Amino acid sequence: xxxxSTEGFxxxxxxxxxxxxxxxxxxxxxxxxxxxxxxxxxxxxxxxETFELxxxxxxxxxxxxxxxxxxxxxxxxxxxxxxxxxxxxxxxxVLNVTKEGSIILQDKKTDxxxxxxxxxxxxxxxxxxxxxGNLIVKDGNDSGLANLLWQSFDYPCDTLLPGMKxxxxxxxxxxxxxxSWKGLNDPAPGRFSxxxxxxxxxxxxxxxxxxxxxxxxxxxxxxxTGTPDLKQVESSNLFKFTFELNKNEVYYRGEPxxxxxxxxxxxxxxxxxRLVRTKQSQSWIEIYFAPxxxxxxxxxxxxxxxxxxxxxxCLDGFEPKYPAxxxxxxxxxxxxxxxELACQNSVFTKYNxxxxxxxxxxxxxxxxSLKECQEKCSKNCSCIAYANSDIRNGGSGCLLWFGDLIDMxxxxxxxxxxxxxxxxxxxxxxxxxxNSSKKKRVAIIVIAVILVGLILGGLIVHxxxxxxRKQVEGGKDDMELPVFDLSTIVKATDNFSDDNKLGQGGFxxxxxxxxxxGQEIAVKRLSKSSGQGLEEFKNEVGLIAKLQHRNLVxxxxxxxxxxxxxxxxxxxxxxxxxxxxxxxxxxxxxxxRRRMHIIDGIARGLLYLHQDSxxxxxxxxxxxxxxxxxxxxxxxxxxxxxxxxxxxxxxLLSTL
Ligand SMILES: *[C@@H]1O[C@H](CO)[C@@H](O)[C@H](O)[C@H]1NC(C)=O
Ligand SMILES: *[C@@H]1O[C@H](CO)[C@@H](O)[C@H](O)[C@H]1NC(C)=O
Ligand SMILES: *[C@@H]1O[C@H](CO)[C@@H](O)[C@H](O)[C@H]1NC(C)=O
Ligand SMILES: *[C@@H]1O[C@H](CO)[C@@H](O)[C@H](O)[C@H]1NC(C)=O
Ligand SMILES: *[C@@H]1O[C@H](CO)[C@@H](O)[C@H](O)[C@H]1NC(C)=O
Ligand SMILES: *[C@@H]1O[C@H](CO)[C@@H](O)[C@H](O)[C@H]1NC(C)=O
Ligand SMILES: *[C@@H]1O[C@H](CO)[C@@H](O)[C@H](O)[C@H]1NC(C)=O
Ligand SMILES: *[C@@H]1O[C@H](CO)[C@@H](O)[C@H](O)[C@H]1NC(C)=O
Ligand SMILES: *[C@@H]1O[C@H](CO)[C@@H](O)[C@H](O)[C@H]1NC(C)=O
Ligand SMILES: CC(=O)N[C@H]1CO[C@H](CO)[C@@H](O)[C@@H]1O
Numbered sequence: 114x115x116x117x118s119t120e121g122f123x124x125x126x127x128x129x130x131x132x133x134x135x136x137x138x139x140x141x142x143x144x145x146x147x148x149x150x151x152x153x154x155x156x157x158x159x160x161x162e163t164f165e166l167x168x169x170x171x172x173x174x175x176x177x178x179x180x181x182x183x184x185x186x187x188x189x190x191x192x193x194x195x196x197x198x199x200x201x202x203x204x205x206x207v208l209n210v211t212k213e214g215s216i217i218l219q220d221k222k223t224d225x226x227x228x229x230x231x232x233x234x235x236x237x238x239x240x241x242x243x244x245x246g247n248l249i250v251k252d253g254n255d256s257g258l259a260n261l262l263w264q265s266f267d268y269p270c271d272t273l274l275p276g277m278k279x280x281x282x283x284x285x286x287x288x289x290x291x292x293s294w295k296g297l298n299d300p301a302p303g304r305f306s307x308x309x310x311x312x313x314x315x316x317x318x319x320x321x322x323x324x325x326x327x328x329x330x331x332x333x334x335x336x337x338t339g340t341p342d343l344k345q346v347e348s349s350n351l352f353k354f355t356f357e358l359n360k361n362e363v364y365y366r367g368e369p370x371x372x373x374x375x376x377x378x379x380x381x382x383x384x385x386x387r388l389v390r391t392k393q394s395q396s397w398i399e400i401y402f403a404p405x406x407x408x409x410x411x412x413x414x415x416x417x418x419x420x421x422x423x424x425x426x427c428l429d430g431f432e433p434k435y436p437a438x439x440x441x442x443x444x445x446x447x448x449x450x451x452x453e454l455a456c457q458n459s460v461f462t463k464y465n466x467x468x469x470x471x472x473x474x475x476x477x478x479x480x481x482s483l484k485e486c487q488e489k490c491s492k493n494c495s496c497i498a499y500a501n502s503d504i505r506n507g508g509s510g511c512l513l514w515f516g517d518l519i520d521m522x523x524x525x526x527x528x529x530x531x532x533x534x535x536x537x538x539x540x541x542x543x544x545x546x547x548n549s550s551k552k553k554r555v556a557i558i559v560i561a562v563i564l565v566g567l568i569l570g571g572l573i574v575h576x577x578x579x580x581x582r583k584q585v586e587g588g589k590d591d592m593e594l595p596v597f598d599l600s601t602i603v604k605a606t607d608n609f610s611d612d613n614k615l616g617q618g619g620f621x622x623x624x625x626x627x628x629x630x631g632q633e634i635a636v637k638r639l640s641k642s643s644g645q646g647l648e649e650f651k652n653e654v655g656l657i658a659k660l661q662h663r664n665l666v667x668x669x670x671x672x673x674x675x676x677x678x679x680x681x682x683x684x685x686x687x688x689x690x691x692x693x694x695x696x697x698x699x700x701x702x703x704x705x706r707r708r709m710h711i712i713d714g715i716a717r718g719l720l721y722l723h724q725d726s727x728x729x730x731x732x733x734x735x736x737x738x739x740x741x742x743x744x745x746x747x748x749x750x751x752x753x754x755x756x757x758x759x760x761x762x763x764x765l766l767s768t769l
Contacts, residue, residue: 141156141157141158142157142158143157143158143159143160143241143242143243144157144239144240144241144242145157145210145239145240146210146237146238146239146240147209147210147211147212147238149209150207150208150209151166151167151207151208152205152206152207152208153167153168153178153201153204153205153206153207154167154168154204155167157240157241157242158185158242159242159243159244159246160244161244162185163184163185163186163244163246163374163392164182164183164184164185164192164242164243164244164245164246165182165183165184165185165188165242166180166181166182166242166248167180167181168180168181168201168204168206169181169183169188169191171297171298171299171300172189172298173297173298174298176202177200177201177202178200178201178202178203178204178206179191179194179195179196179197179200179201179300180194180195180196180201180206180208180218180227181193181194181195182194182242182246182248182265184374186374186392187390187397190376190397191300192246192270192272192274192376193246193248193265193268193269193270193272194270194300195216195218195227195229195265196218196226196227197270197300197301197302198301198302199226199227201218201220201226202220203220203221205220205221206218206219206220206226207219210238210239210240210250211238212235212238213231213234213235213238214231214233214234214235214238214250214252214262214263215228215229215230215231215250215263216228216229216240216250216263217229229250229263230263231250231262231263232262232263233262235250235251235252235253235260235262236252236253237252237253238250238251238252238262239251239252239253245266245274245275245276245369246274247264247265247266247274247276247277248264248265249261249262249263249264249265250262250263250264266278266289267287267289269289269290269291270291270292270300271291271292271293271294271300271378271379271380272291272376272377272378273291273307273367273376273377273378274376275366275367275368275369275370275375276366276367276368276369277289277366277367278362278364278365278366279291279307279308279309279317279364279365279366279377280308280309280311280315280357280362280363280364280365281308281309281311281362281363281364282361282362283311283360283361283362283363284361284362288308289308289364290306290307290308290309291306291307291308291377291378291379292305292306292307292379293305293306293379293380293381293383294380294381295381296381297381303381304321304322304383305319305320305321305326305379305380305381305382305383306319306320306379307319307320307379307385308320309363309364309365310473311363312473312474313472313473313474313475313476314331314472314475314476314477314502314512315331315332315358315363315472316328316329316330316331316332316337316471316472316473317329317330317332317337317339317365319379319383319385319403319404321383324411325411325412326383326404326410326411327383327385327403327404327409327410327411328411328471328520329385329403330468330469330472331469331472331475331502331512332356332358332365333469333501333502333503333504333529334502334503334504334505335504335505338468338469338529339403339409339468339522340401340403341468341524341526341527341528342401342527342726342729353367353368353370354366354367354368355368372391373389373390373391374389374390374391374392375387375388375389376388376389383404384402384403384404385401385402385403386399386401386402387399387400387401387402388400405724406423407420407423408420408421408422408423408522409522411520412445412471412519412520413425413444413445413520414426414444414445414447414520414521415434415444415445415446415447415448415519416447416448416517416518416519417431417447417448417449417450417517417518418431418444418447418448418521419464419467419521419522419523420521420522420523421522421523425439425442425444427448428448428464428518428521428533429462429464430450430451430452430462430535430536431448431449431450431451432448432449432451433446433447433448433449434446434447434448434449447517447519450535450536452535452536452538453536454534454535454536455536455537456494458536458537459491459534459535459536459537460534460535460536460537461487461490461491461498461499461532461533461534461535462532462533462535463530463531463532464530464531464532464533465528465529465530465531466523466524466525466528466529467521467522467523467524467528467529467530467531468520468521468522468523468524468528468529469500469512469521469529469531470498470514470518470519470520470521470531471518471519471520472512472514474514474515474516475512475513475514475515476512476513476515477502477510477511477512477513478502478510478511479502479503479509479510479511480510481509481510481511482509482511483499483501483508483509483511485511486499486500486501486510486511486512486513487499487532489511489513490513490532490534491534493513495515495516496513496514496515496534497514497515497516497517497518497533497534498513498514498518498531498532498533498534499511499512499513499514499531499532500512500529500530500531500532501529501530504529508530518531518533525721525725526725526726595669595670596670596671596672596673597670597671597672597679597681598672599672599674601628601629601672602626602636602672602679602681604629605626605627605628605629605634605636606624606625606626606636607626609622609624609636609638610624613625613626615635621637621638621639621640622637622638623635623636623637623638624636624638625684626684633683633684633686634669634681634682634683634684635681635682635683635684635685636672636679636680636681636682637679637680637681637682638677638679639677639678639679639680651671651673654668654671654680657753658670660721660722660726660730660753662717662718662721662722662726663714663717663747663749664714664715664717664718664721664747664748664749664750665718665721665722665749665750665751665753666682666683666685666741666749666750666751667682667683668680668681668682669681669682669683682751685741685742685743685744685749686743686744687741687742687743687744687746688741688742689737689738689739689740689741689742689751690711690737690738690740690741690742690748691736691737691738693742694737695737703746707746710746710747711740711742711746711748714747714748714749715735715740715748715750718748718749718750719732719735719750722750722753730753732750732752732753734752735750739751739752
């Protein structure tokens with residue numbers, strides 16, 4: 114009897130608690146005015162329920178309390194903290210907004226633990242948590258930010274949210290920079306900070322204390338020069354970001370995108386990480402981080418050298434300053450000129466595919482052309498190099514380097530051109546070699562042969578380009594990829610005859626075909642159930658077509674008749690790897706030398722997809738049947754980029 118009544122009481126108590134909880138939850142508000150306060154245990158919730166402001170402890174030390182903002186769907190992801198350096202040591206913290214418009218955080222003894230500054234006194238202050246995650250104090254009850262007195266976006270912690278600026282105001286001197294947590298439990302500012310350094314030509318850097326740890330580099334109109342894989346994918350206008358440089362301020366800012374939540378964080382090891390998720394998904398996906406590799410370590414190769422796949426090499430015309438050290442992979446001494454510069458007798462040599470060097474001692478002029486830039490640089494003897502400051506529309510603007518060229522690396526795809534001042538002695542060498550030994554004559558012949566080869570090569574490339582252009586213009590869209598007529602495909606595959614069927618892939622049947630010009634093709638007919646929209650398909654195809662590597666199957670074009678979708682690939686005569694290795698007699702055709710060659714090729718292809726390509730694609734379905742063999746038994750990976758999740762990641766890559 115007694116027991117039952119306690120149980121009943123317990124149940125009632127529980128119900129009452131739940132009711133209180135529900136009431137409290139439904140009463141959640143996004144703002145308070147003077148006289149009302151937020152106590153430990155209470156919260157402000159932004160109107161669309163994306164963000165929440167309240168008190169929290171680090172998971173391992175419940176004695177310290179902080180006032181912070183986190184995602185409602187991911188409470189462990191704190192994006193902003195008021196009292197980073199001054200934790201409350203009890204659970205009696207109170208947040209008020211004063212009549213004058215300051216925010217104050219008090220502990221049990223009503224000592225002020227933290228407060229916000231304001232520029233002027235408010236008449237009718239309101240503290241509000243916006244849907245962007247910005248905590249603001251505004252004056253009056255009108256909407257808009259016209260009466261903004263204070264905003265948390267001006268005091269970033271370790272997280273940059275869309276809409277927040279990373280940079281500097283030249284008027285107020287405010288630095289909008291990120292600083293890492295000191296430790297897993299300690300949100301106080303740590304060693305690492307991420308900022309836009311406005312010295313010279315502004316650039317993105319991560320500092321370790323006062324030293325540069327990683328340099329994302331200068332903005333080239335599309336992206337930071339050291340982040341080519343974040344090149345905004347032209348065909349997707351999903352993500353937008355801004356870089357603004359004017360006399361009042363310089364900043365980088367990501368714009369919000371409705372379907373995703375996205376954040377840029379600098380973590381305790383100094384890594385910049387871009388993470389995204391949807392409100393429904395269970396976890397965050399890391400779509401980008403930097404520094405990526407040894408070559409991203411600031412100035413790893415010293416001056417006048419560039420880093421490529423964890424190795425340093427002097428620029429042409431330069432040699433190691435300390436050859437003995439250099440041979441032992443001690444690169445920090447860098448390189449020096451083989452021939453000293455004589456200012457009056459110098460030329461500019463073009464280097465391409467580079468991450469542009471440190472611009473902290475650079476000057477720039479956005480209105481100049483490359484030619485004017487060269488003229489300006491050649492007139493000033495301390496000018497060492499020049500480049501376009503903006504690569505859009507074929508390049509514009511002028512960037513000049515005064516001082517050593519430091520922290521370059523080579524990008525196989527997406528690097529930039531740099532013109533370096535060199536002694537004018539190459540011509541002299543050729544002239545001098547005229548009347549010398551046979552050896553040098555041989556050298557000249559070799560050079561001549563190479564030149565002829567280059568010219569011929571250039572001609573061939575030019576012709577192929579023209580042909581491709583023609584095909585593109587034949588297509589009805591502004592896609593870069595040729596769109597084939599259905600009639601062409603039907604003719605080529607003999608109306609998809611069974612005789613021409615090569616196999617059944619994961620995404621539909623594959624047919625062999627021959628174009629009127631004699632080129633052999635493989636046509637993949639995507640099953641209708643793939644459920645992808647037309648725009649998505651076109652975007653995806655456009656992207657995949659940009660991936661070109663000798664160990665990847667080339668996509669030649671596509672065809673979109675009615676609601677069907679087809680992909681046209683180059684045809685590879687030797688079928689796929691499984692055809693050989695799983696057949697006793699055929700497997701004997703593959704000796705170990707060939708097998709090594711194939712393994713090597715697959716690894717190269719994968720490395721390109723994973724690391725060196727502009728898009729960074731994870732294959733997720735690599736198997737022998739997806740490795741095709743060309744007439745020389747050279748392996749080519751197929752079916753990459755077809756998983757639909759990949760497309761999302763590709764789009765997201767363009768957010769930083
Ligand atoms: C928790 O934080 C308090 C205050 O900073 C500190 O004195 C205490 O040692 C910490 N406890 C642990 C387990 O880290
Ligand atoms: C903050 O709010 C609490 C509760 O509303 C109140 O007791 C306290 O006096 C306020 N403090 C200030 C400085 O306004
Ligand atoms: C603003 O607030 C004042 C009093 O606090 C009120 O009299 C006025 O009507 C409000 N204005 C609007 C547009 O709500
Ligand atoms: C901004 O940063 C620069 C250099 O990092 C520093 O000298 C300056 O004092 C900072 N300004 C403010 C207002 O914090
Ligand atoms: C950061 O700087 C400190 C002190 O200069 C150094 O000990 C530490 O190794 C540096 N960290 C990294 C990741 O470079
Ligand atoms: C920081 O981020 C990098 C890249 O994601 C990761 O490898 C590293 O473990 C992270 N460091 C910490 C302390 O979480
Ligand atoms: C380079 O040197 C050659 C011969 O010494 C001279 O004819 C030429 O004008 C020089 N070029 C420049 C740009 O100084
Ligand atoms: C820029 O110039 C300063 C002063 O001459 C020098 O200390 C610094 O190393 C230079 N930075 C670069 C990247 O060349
Ligand atoms: C060359 O450029 C430097 C740096 O901008 C400048 O200080 C110097 O006055 C210039 N020299 C000449 C001759 O224009
Ligand atoms: C610019 C300014 O007024 N800074 C003040 C902001 O508030 C802190 C205390 O919370 C002061 O120490 C700063 O001087």
